[in-house]
Amino acid sequence: MERKINILLVDDEIDFLEITAKRLARRGYEVKTASSCSEGLKVFEASPVDVVVLDVMLPDTDGIHCLKEIKKMFPSTAVILLTGHASMEAGLECMDSGASDYCLKPVEFDELVDRIEIVYRDMNSQGSCSS
Amino acid sequence: MVSDMGYAGVKKRIKALFSPSSTEAELDVLQESFRNRYQSFRALLTANNNALEIMAEMEQALVLGQPFGMAFVRGHCTAVSVNVYKMIQSLEVLSDGKYNGLFSSFRDISEKMEEILARQPEVPEGRLVVPLSEVGKDDADLVGDKMANLGEVRNRVGLRVPEGFVITATATQRFMRASGLQDEINRLLKQLDLDDLESLYSTSAQIQKLISFAPIPQQLVQQIEEHYELLYSAGEPRPHISMRSSAMEEDKSNVSFAGQYRTQLNISEDFILQTYKDIVASKYQSQAIIYRNQRGFRHQDVIMCVGCMTMVDAVVSGVMFSRSPRNPRSRWVEINAAHGLASQVVVGSIDTDFYKVEREIPNEIVQQDAAGSSPILSADRLRELAAIAARLEEHFGVPQDIEWSIDRNGDVIILQSRPLAQPQVAEAATDEQMSANHGDSALLSGGLTASTGVASGPVFVVRSNVDLLEFPIGAVLVVEHSLPEWASLLNRAVAVISEKGHVATHLAIVAREFGIPAIFGLSGAARKLENGVVVTVDATGRCVYSGRNEEILKRTAPRPNLMADSPVYLLLTEIMSLVVPLNLTDPGSPYFKSTLCKTLHDVTRFCHEKAVTEMFSFGEKARFDARSAKQLGGDIPFQWWVIDLDDGFRQSFDTHGKYVHMQDIVSEPMLAIWEGMTAKPWKGPPPLSLKGFGSVLFRSTMNPSLEPSVGTSMGTKNYFLISKNFCNLSMRLGYHFTLAEAYLGSHLTENYVSFQFRGGAADRSRRFVRVFLLRDILEKFGFRVEVKHDSLTARIEKKEKEKLIEGLKVLGYLLIHTRQIDMAMGEQDMVDHYRQSITVDLESILSPDAVAG
Numbered sequence: 001m002e003r004k005i006n007i008l009l010v011d012d013e014i015d016f017l018e019i020t021a022k023r024l025a026r027r028g029y030e031v032k033t034a035s036s037c038s039e040g041l042k043v044f045e046a047s048p049v050d051v052v053v054l055d056v057m058l059p060d061t062d063g064i065h066c067l068k069e070i071k072k073m074f075p076s077t078a079v080i081l082l083t084g085h086a087s088m089e090a091g092l093e094c095m096d097s098g099a100s101d102y103c104l105k106p107v108e109f110d111e112l113v114d115r116i117e118i119v120y121r122d123m124n125s126q127g128s129c130s131s
Numbered sequence: 132m133v134s135d136m137g138y139a140g141v142k143k144r145i146k147a148l149f150s151p152s153s154t155e156a157e158l159d160v161l162q163e164s165f166r167n168r169y170q171s172f173r174a175l176l177t178a179n180n181n182a183l184e185i186m187a188e189m190e191q192a193l194v195l196g197q198p199f200g201m202a203f204v205r206g207h208c209t210a211v212s213v214n215v216y217k218m219i220q221s222l223e224v225l226s227d228g229k230y231n232g233l234f235s236s237f238r239d240i241s242e243k244m245e246e247i248l249a250r251q252p253e254v255p256e257g258r259l260v261v262p263l264s265e266v267g268k269d270d271a272d273l274v275g276d277k278m279a280n281l282g283e284v285r286n287r288v289g290l291r292v293p294e295g296f297v298i299t300a301t302a303t304q305r306f307m308r309a310s311g312l313q314d315e316i317n318r319l320l321k322q323l324d325l326d327d328l329e330s331l332y333s334t335s336a337q338i339q340k341l342i343s344f345a346p347i348p349q350q351l352v353q354q355i356e357e358h359y360e361l362l363y364s365a366g367e368p369r370p371h372i373s374m375r376s377s378a379m380e381e382d383k384s385n386v387s388f389a390g391q392y393r394t395q396l397n398i399s400e401d402f403i404l405q406t407y408k409d410i411v412a413s414k415y416q417s418q419a420i421i422y423r424n425q426r427g428f429r430h431q432d433v434i435m436c437v438g439c440m441t442m443v444d445a446v447v448s449g450v451m452f453s454r455s456p457r458n459p460r461s462r463w464v465e466i467n468a469a470h471g472l473a474s475q476v477v478v479g480s481i482d483t484d485f486y487k488v489e490r491e492i493p494n495e496i497v498q499q500d501a502a503g504s505s506p507i508l509s510a511d512r513l514r515e516l517a518a519i520a521a522r523l524e525e526h527f528g529v530p531q532d533i534e535w536s537i538d539r540n541g542d543v544i545i546l547q548s549r550p551l552a553q554p555q556v557a558e559a560a561t562d563e564q565m566s567a568n569h570g571d572s573a574l575l576s577g578g579l580t581a582s583t584g585v586a587s588g589p590v591f592v593v594r595s596n597v598d599l600l601e602f603p604i605g606a607v608l609v610v611e612h613s614l615p616e617w618a619s620l621l622n623r624a625v626a627v628i629s630e631k632g633h634v635a636t637h638l639a640i641v642a643r644e645f646g647i648p649a650i651f652g653l654s655g656a657a658r659k660l661e662n663g664v665v666v667t668v669d670a671t672g673r674c675v676y677s678g679r680n681e682e683i684l685k686r687t688a689p690r691p692n693l694m695a696d697s698p699v700y701l702l703l704t705e706i707m708s709l710v711v712p713l714n715l716t717d718p719g720s721p722y723f724k725s726t727l728c729k730t731l732h733d734v735t736r737f738c739h740e741k742a743v744t745e746m747f748s749f750g751e752k753a754r755f756d757a758r759s760a761k762q763l764g765g766d767i768p769f770q771w772w773v774i775d776l777d778d779g780f781r782q783s784f785d786t787h788g789k790y791v792h793m794q795d796i797v798s799e800p801m802l803a804i805w806e807g808m809t810a811k812p813w814k815g816p817p818p819l820s821l822k823g824f825g826s827v828l829f830r831s832t833m834n835p836s837l838e839p840s841v842g843t844s845m846g847t848k849n850y851f852l853i854s855k856n857f858c859n860l861s862m863r864l865g866y867h868f869t870l871a872e873a874y875l876g877s878h879l880t881e882n883y884v885s886f887q888f889r890g891g892a893a894d895r896s897r898r899f900v901r902v903f904l905l906r907d908i909l910e911k912f913g914f915r916v917e918v919k920h921d922s923l924t925a926r927i928e929k930k931e932k933e934k935l936i937e938g939l940k941v942l943g944y945l946l947i948h949t950r951q952i953d954m955a956m957g958e959q960d961m962v963d964h965y966r967q968s969i970t971v972d973l974e975s976i977l978s979p980d981a982v983a984g
């Protein structure tokens with residue numbers, strides 16, 4: 001890995017958040033966490049990241065809003081949605097709003113790592129290609 | 132993502148590029164556009180991989196019969212549609228919007244899916260409260276199954292039941308609507324993790340509390356009070372009542388919901404309203420949530436009605452089954468009886484007398500086990516009860532599970548009559564098995580078979596709610612009393628042992644339903660069995676053995692498919708009709724159109740096919756890039772073209788010639804297929820019998836499009852579309868159309884091997900035999916295979932590269948060695964011969980691990 005991938009995890013399930021952050025850090029990623037949409041946006045604004053892993057059902061306002069705000073600020077940030085129970089409508093809206101991937105919870109940790117690597121790679125190669 | 136404007140611009144520039152005056156700088160732009168397309172292509176393949184995997188999971192859920200709830204269905208519907216949508220988005224980019232008809236096909240399919248997901252149960256707009264004297268079996272949708280049956284017993288069968296009324300589904304729905312709680316309840320349930328017992332109990336408590344504190348609409352309060360007034364005459368004392376849950380969808384013959392909801396006795400006038408709310412709330416008791424999940428019920432399908440009836444001043448009460456619950460062919464009625472109220476009998480808190488009485492007159496008494504010094508019921512009374520049981524069975528048409536009391540006047544009063552949950556005849560235990568008690572070597576023996584079967588696991592004794600939280604999956608549940616609340620552990624326990632209790636308790640009913648072996652009335656079990664010690668429970672023979680007793684465990688019966696035909700199962704089945712069937716099978720057909728996609732699978736198939744075509748034609752057109760399209764040179768069978776999408780040729784490869792040789796190829800999947808193709812020399816076509824040859828001729832005349840010389844533009848050539856990690860091989864040899872494709876990267880999520888096979892020259896039956904032979908071989912090597920008519924698709928996904936390389940070698944081998952064998956598939960000897968020789972060859976080509984796997 002040439003440089004550490006910066007990841008922001010936004011999820012209101014604190015246990016999941018902490019464990020996943022720890023495991024990702026152990027794999028060599030730079031990880032930030034937030035347990036709500038507003039907190040996530042604040043963290044992101046302060047220092048943008050390469051990849052955001054976002055739960056769609058956040059308590060304060062939903063993840064779709066969070067996704068749109070992030071894409072507005074930094075279109076080149078890859079956003080992976082990670083959720084067990086978004087409606088089909090919400091899922092499709094996320095794809096229209098520029099989400100890179102959609103992951104069904106519970107997800108195997110290795111698969112999550114895989115998906116982070118893939119969206120990061122694709123985002124980067126796209127950046128280098130587009131004019 | 133690149134905007135539409137961006138694409139229009141790129142497209143314009145590409146058009147300009149094909150003019151002879153292209154400059155180097157413009158060629159760079161074109162090369163870049165090609166790369167962008169390749170990236171969209173790769174995204175499309177990954178989304179395809181994900182979508183097909185999710186579809187397979189959904190299909191597996193229906194086949195395996197493991198419990199799944201609406202959260203599973205919704206989550207998978209969203210995930211599959213999102214991935215399919217991503218494929219459409221990627222194809223849009225790849226094809227410059229050529230197939231935008233896909234969006235409307237996709238919208239039609241997804242809207243239909245959403246419609247099914249959003250469907251609500253139909254509740255009739257009926258009265259809020261109905262007297263029992265006006266209720267019959269057909270009113271189940273208004274008063275719930277339990278009260279509908281009881282009304283039937285009173286009004287049609289003519290037996291005595293307590294006087295009373297029912298607070299209807301309409302009333303409960305109004306109450307819940309007025310409370311505005313449903314959204315919050317749904318949110319809590321969505322977040323609930325059923326494997327986390329602590330979260331289960333806290334969510335359950337939280338929801339019940341919300342409901343218990345909500346106000347009841349005034350109109351309903353008034354009607355409940357009015358109907359209560361009718362239960363007594365002026366001057367009489369105000370009666371206490373019993374209040375019983377009567378849920379919709381309850382008491383069906385194969386789903387009992389026994390003891391899942393609350394029943395409250397001796398309620399005085401002041402507490403009726405609160406008790407009503409508590410019973411409505413009991414829909415969310417932890418055991419009920421688990422039960423619905425196990426049995427495939429949506430929470431919203433269950434609407435609680437509440438029966439309110441005068442208390443019976445019971446001298447003796449009990450439960451009787453019109454036949455043995457373990458044996459549907461039995462000729463006797465089984466009766467449990469105890470002094471006092473029936474509720475004590477069904478929760479298993481007291482010891483009961485047990486009787487077996489012949490169903491037919493003169494109703495002889497077959498068995499009589501008194502709990503105390505003398506039997507509670509006289510012979511006449513037993514005959515009376517047996518006759519009632521037989522009569523109720525006759526009226527309802529299926530064996531019945533009946534709660535009854537005898538009041539101070541000596542009258543038998545029926546409190547409940549519902550279909551008896553019974554095993555299938557094939558699974559029913561015989562009396563010989565039931566008495567096969569091998570007490571000598573057993574740790575414990577005796578008690579009653581509450582549910583037949585054998586199982587093994589570590590002991591876990593549950594005495595309190597705290598123990599409950601710790602209960603491990605796969606343990607043997609050991610309790611002192613067979614209380615209904617322990618039912619919330621029946622999705623984790625492999626067997627149940629209770630010191631007290633009998634076969635008529637709610638816990639026993641649910642254990643039988645779930646197919647979990649259970650011995651009840653095994654005294655001293657909780658004391659003698661230690662936590663963590665592995666035992667084997669033979670509930671049929673009523674013995675507990677130390678350790679795993681493999682001899683006994685051989686008799687383990689398959690678990691019943693509890694989900695089959697449940698509402699959630701049927702809902703998923705309906706949704707699957709919009710997801711899985713593949714109608715677009717032949718890309719050469721005029722019906723292979725974006726507007727004719729009827730299912731998500733069709734959309735994936737269409738997107739994949741068109742994406743490959745786009746990449747192919749773009750690569751072929753791109754003569755500007757001298758590296759891209761070459762004929763494969765050297766001494767090789769057939770003619771092959773190779774199109775390099777990105778980095779499939781060696782860097783040092785001289786791009787100016789017309790040919791590329793195998794040594795210049797660095798595409799790992801192509802090399803693997805090639806290895807399989809060339810590992811063994813082709814033995815030539817099979818010897819043709821006249822009949823086999825005749826069938827080939829016949830097919831040629833019937834279907835000229837199968838002539839190899841009449842192909843589509845892509846169909847006339849065999850080509851490899853490659854990059855370092857990717858290979859798409861399309862092959863049309865003779866009458867066969869074959870497609871093998873793979874992506875082998877460092878991320879498992881992207882990795883797959885897929886294979887499509889169609890056609891053949893011989894008649895249908897020979898082609899079918901060959902497809903089945905291929906299926907057997909591919910399954911042996913770890914492929915997931917689907918066969919439809921004479922076409923076959925096979926897939927492995929998300930596995931390590933090494934495993935997929937072995938899979939590709941298998942495909943390479945099969946491509947060459949099975950292409951004409953359909954003609955020889957008329958005789959079983961030949962089929963066996965090919966099966967044998969293919970297996971031997973493959974085993975010699977592959978690494979020993981792959982063969983074992």
